[in-house]
Amino acid sequence: MPHIDQIEEAAARLVGVSVQTPLLRNSELDDAVGGSVLLKPECLQVTGSFKIRGAYNLMSQLGKREAKNGVVAWSSGNHAQGVAAAGALLGIPTSIVMPEDAPRAKLENTRRLGGEVITYDRYNGDREVIARELATQRGAALVPSYDHPLIIAGQGTVGLEIAADAAALQRLPDQVLIPCGGGGLSSGCAVALKSRLPGVEVYVIEPAEFDDTARSFASGNRVRVDASARSICDALQTAMPGELTFPIIQALASGVLTVTDAEVRAAMRFAFRHLKLVVEPGGAVALAAILSGKLEMAGKTTAVVLSGGNVDAEFFGEVQAEPN
């Protein structure tokens, strides 16, 4: 488990690189859920998701020789952009293996940031194998999307900022909800939050179709789910929790909750209509959890991480056009 000092070191490295996203309040949201909510909108982060935090933290600590050969990563799109942006800032060539059906915006932005994009078929290929082969060929370092201490520490800076800004607002959260794919963000934030706010309850939120962390949490062992399942939460389609991330979640989280695609779509509409924020499906799962009543909110202050906002206009418009 990373020590809080490692998350503080990551925060120091990220000064001037990542945006210290604000902690927002919204009275219509408070009314809708019957409690007090603090929103951490990482959709406003550089590259539109929290991923630059971990990617930059790791990549800025590569040795000169390693950096020269470039890095390889695999990603459904947000980690891809984080890696490409960090590479552009650090002068490190980046290659990222991405599913060919990733949101167009994610593919285009990764290329625009200077990343070399290698696509594969999500349902028939194994991106990890492709990436590892490429890294070996080129002598390049791998930048994992969650299962690495420096990635976990980088993503944990989100939790540090929540604790600091909530203290400044004089409204400490009783519970914090964090979207979970492989668990880098949720495990890092759990360490930061439990260190800064010892009584806080941390909840991890997954799409119902990729409930590997929920099943693993219930059984006490890492469980693999069907990787070919379909979910609109393209950023959270991880079939098994990480080797490093899961024990942290198991030790520190109070629970793992799941939300359906319909609940996520409703949350994206709420974000558009009332929060005026563009939130992608995977970024909206924690918001979906509170809007669909999965947790007691009355008399409590609940912090919710909106982890990303990279969504294609066409799909976004389709969701917004649905009746509420």
Added chain:
Amino acid sequence: MPHIDQIEEAAARLVGVSVQTPLLRNSELDDAVGGSVLLKPECLQVTGSFKIRGAYNLMSQLGKREAKNGVVAWSSGNHAQGVAAAGALLGIPTSIVMPEDAPRAKLENTRRLGGEVITYDRYNGDREVIARELATQRGAALVPSYDHPLIIAGQGTVGLEIAADAAALQRLPDQVLIPCGGGGLSSGCAVALKSRLPGVEVYVIEPAEFDDTARSFASGNRVRVDASARSICDALQTAMPGELTFPIIQALASGVLTVTDAEVRAAMRFAFRHLKLVVEPGGAVALAAILSGKLEMAGKTTAVVLSGGNVDAEFFGEVQAEPN
């Protein structure tokens, strides 16, 4: 001209009522305009626009007898929501005359906030006459949407926050761009900004079809334009600058710039794709001005107010679907 002390008093009244919206940075925007930009997203404000600031500042200072009879206002939608929300907080009944073709979201939200909505035909009726008659009948106070010292002072708190947050970021703006309808926001902000940052240049931005302030600024006298013109900027369709607001703009602004509907649509797309913010047409005019190259940006820090985000999903989707 309101004194800076009156804007500070308004800020004190608004503590716990309005949101201190953040000052955001976005590297993709900086790259796109070739300069350093600070964004003030009032779309994240209570009711989705800055309007609650002025409405609450005025309405919280009504006498008990005045308050009992309620208030009447006229508005294309954002002031309506600000007045209704302030009324709900203060226990003051509110009636608002709104065009029947106002965005559905604005009509619905005003009603949801407890406002009585009276619709009229924008192209054949005179909302001011309707509102004044209603106020006389009921012995109700009028809450003007811009031409009142307490409204101007309330909207000016946006400028105070920009100056304070820019100082905290150690990045003071050289120029600030502010959307302009009747001029309440821009005149109030001009007073606050010129007081706090004496060397700052303030620019006021209008839709090209409602360039009354630009024409007035050029001629030195208040000019009226065709009130039946069409613009997508429903929040900024004012045919003549205010009696109180215009002299302030004339004295303090460095210039008045106009943007076309096409430039506004492109700005709304940029906000969706890169800023992850929902910005309504009128709220996007200042962003449109910098994205379309109306001002020198190189080597400068430019603050831009995004004044609102109340836009119907259908129209928003139509704009997002257009090629860039």
